[in-house]
Amino acid sequence: MSQTTFDHLDHATLERWLDGDQPLTLVDIRDPLSFSRGHIPGSRHVDNATVGDLVDQAPSDQPMVVVCYHGHSSQQAAEWLVGQGFTRVYSLDGGFVDWQARHPHRVER
Template sequence: MESLFILIGVLVVIILFSIFTYFRQKRILKPLSEEEFRAGYRKAQLIDIREQREFDGGHILGARNIPLSQLKIRIGEIRSDKPVYLYCQNGMRSGRAAQLLYKKGIRDLYQLKGGFKHWTGKIKRK
């Protein structure tokens, strides 16, 4: 019986943390439709958060690849005085990247709604 209460407590903590993270991401990261994203990304830093092999398989023309797994060590490559347009495959990783960037003082953050899988514009493959 005691282990059941512990399990329920752990589940409640996980759910509360997930809700907190969701609302925090909504506050710091503005999701943009493809049209809005297209209108602004050329004047900003376009960052592809996916891993190298995903990036090589196809990416938005002009994007720079900084995988989420390397973002902490490569954060110095991102300027805080220009908007940052982020995208990943479906939008999950770019939310986590935005939280890290926000902690480092980068505030002008945007995300491609739906991620790369919903992008219909020009792409480049390696």
């Protein structure tokens, strides 16, 4: 039986964490062009070439929120990150598309 090892995070909780200066690592796994056109402030773009740096540098006990387009691919990435030793990993439900629709003022370009 498979067990989920990451948690889902809704946009309202992420907004509260950002407003409360919650220390966290925001990881955006969308393609570089999409990231450059808009992303959640404070997020870092990660792809296959840079994921090793993320694993080496990010605090393993700090919340890590993975963002993709719609909240599907981020679940697989979050699962993988848990396997790398990160203990508090979240997949943003609805992804960046939902975040941008709900919080257009909180998109950095």
